[in-house]
Amino acid sequence: MKLKYGDKIIEMQGIIVQVEDGAVGIDLKGRLGYLKIPLRMLITDYPLQLGQEVGFRMSFPEVLSLQTNEKYVSNIDKKKRKEGNL
Secondary structure, eight states: OOOSSOOOOEEEEEEEEEEOSSEEEEEETTTTEEEEEEGGGOOOSSOOOTTOEEEEEEOOOOOOOSOOOHHHHHHHHHHHHHHTOO
């Protein structure tokens, strides 16, 4: 599916609050939430440390259609059952 709305690329900033073996947790400035990304997606010339500032550009997510992807919904349900959350 194609996006209906044009890109509104905005600069976002955050602070590294978690460093794991394969991921980094970032608190977004402006009380916009928390983002966890794989290390392979982070570009850096420095050793990672808690408290470092990061910046990136992104657009607003857009819901593409009314339809749900039943494969993903089914997988989520299976995972919840396995964890005992359902």
